[in-house]
Amino acid sequence: MALASALRLMGVLGGMGPAATIDFLAKVLRVTPASIDQEHVPMIVHDVPQIFDRVAPIFAGTDEPLAAMQQGVLRLEGAGVEAIAIACVTAHHWYDRLAATVNVPILHIADASVVKLQTERAPRRLGLLATRGTCKSGFFSQRLADQGYDLIVPDEDIQLHLDQSIAAIKRADLVLAAEAAEAAGAAFAKTGIERFLIACTELPIAFAPTRYNALAVDSTLALAEACVAFSRSSSRS
Amino acid sequence: MALASALRLMGVLGGMGPAATIDFLAKVLRVTPASIDQEHVPMIVHDVPQIFDRVAPIFAGTDEPLAAMQQGVLRLEGAGVEAIAIACVTAHHWYDRLAATVNVPILHIADASVVKLQTERAPRRLGLLATRGTCKSGFFSQRLADQGYDLIVPDEDIQLHLDQSIAAIKRADLVLAAEAAEAAGAAFAKTGIERFLIACTELPIAFAPTRYNALAVDSTLALAEACVAFSRSSSRS
Structure with missing residues (x-):
């Protein structure tokens, strides 16, 4: 059994929320070609949900959640990770300041989503399924607009x-989560939208049992694919 | 929103294997009374599967996986966790030496299982569903025998x-995993065994879709309950 791993140690800034973190880890597992434990991606997961809500500060123009997220990425860097994935789309509002906090690269979920949209030859016009904070912040729409996608x-x-x-989802009520997702998909479809981009790491769990899941590109899955690709890439040195 | 958390930071030594780690995290989520992110258990998860197989060294009387597991618990302690759960039963063969490696307590999955067996008023005689290594090592049967349970x-x-x-399970073949679990349960039942103790963190995933699941006490769930109870307990200081 070869133990000297060619895989790079990845960090996950999670806990926002914990169910979304588990969904991300499950998707990393799903997209990893592995037949034994040792072929799976090594990860340190910072699954600490005691972080201030992300949405309200975006509307207020304040930074309450930033310090706890910076502590998280610093802990991950201290544990020896070579790159970090943030398993929360809204948290990417503070991406630049988090990236400036550590010396290791932080993958961006919008960039990972662009790769997935291109691979899947998705249409250029998609309905954005995200938190109110992500919509207000605009970072996701801007990154995708730069690549020719209209959200x-x-x-x-x-x-x-x-x-x-x-x-x-955050209180584990999967039935209501799916019903509300179904209602959102139906109302969006009435406006003429045919395909969706799920740009929130809780919403894939809610949409999974709905008819709209097959019409959606999942940014969590895109980030999982980027994470596996980075781990399997050769070292920078 | 109260951010000063009364919850203690837990460490998880995982990756043995990654699917078992996700199953453990999902069970922690399930048994945590929480309605918002911030009420969930804060955890650092060492999900690094590049650890030598545990079973063969138990038969050989060697310690190949120990150094990597020691590095794992030291990393968790360095990240500030107050206690550690090991999401792999077989790895507990090295429990004493891992516990001696760090200054924070390590929960023992067999002790957690005893608590669960007592709570559920389980019968004293149970079929042991475990790896060959756990059976050979004997630590699990011994800890339970000390509490009056005959495995x-x-x-x-x-x-x-x-x-x-x-x-x-380790190669994500859930269909074959469930078929083999069903066959094991059927063969065990023929010997007169009526209830089971699943003492392997992969096997709950395999047994979940089988008829034997309802007859089994799940040590992963027991460890998740112990983890949540520790996190919610008041600090030692």
Whole structure:
């Protein structure tokens, strides 16, 4: 059994929320070609949910969650990871300042999503399924616009269903989460949207049992693929 | 929103294998009373599967996996955890030396299982569903014997089914894993065993879709409950 691993140690800034972190880890597992333990991606997971809510500070223009996230990426760097994935889309509002906090690269979930959209030859116009904070911040739409993708932001009615769905996942109410996701998908489809981009790490869990899942590109899965690709890439040195 | 958390930071020595680690994290989530992110257990997860196989060294009387596991618990202690759970039963063969490596307590999955057996008023005689290494080592049976439980070790025929089931989980073949688990359960039941103790963190995944799941006490779930209870307990200081 070869133990000298060619795989690079990855860090995961998780806990936002814990169910989303588990979904991300499960997707890393799913997209890793492995037949024994030792072929799987080595990871240190910072699954610490005691971080201030991300959405309200984006609207207030404040940075309450930043210090705890910086502590998280510093702990991961201290543990020896070679790159970090953030298993929360909204947290990427602070991407630049988190990236400046550590010397290791932080993968960006929007960039990973662009790779996936290109691979899947997705249409250029997609409905954005995200938190209110991600929509308000605009970083995700901007990164995708730079690559020629037009993300349609949900109207208030659709966003209320998404808010409800995300909150339900965080309290483990999967039935209500799916019902609210279904309602959001239906209302979005009525506006003429045919394909979706799920840009929130809780929403893939909510959409999984709905009819809209097959019409959606999942940014969590995209980040998982980027994480596995980085781990399997050869060392920088 | 109260951010000053009363929850203690837990460490998880995982990666043995990665699917078992995810199953453990999902069970921690399931048994945590929480309605928002911040009420969930904070954890650092050492999900590094590049550890030498545990079973063969137990038969050879050698310690190949120990150094990597020691590095893991030291990394977790360095990251500030207050206690550690090991999400692999067989790895507990080296429990005493791992516990001596760090200054924080390491929960023992057999002790957690005893608590669960007592809570569930389980019968005193149970079929042991475990790796060949756990059966050979004897630590699990001994800890339970000390508390009055008689674990019946699988015969060679049953153990071959279990070996096959565990290996299938590690390569994500859930169908074969469940078929082999079903065969092991059926063969064990023929010997007169009515209830089981799943003392391997891969086997709950394999047994979940089988008829024997309802007859089994799950040591992963027991460890998850012990982890949540420790995190919610007041600090030692």
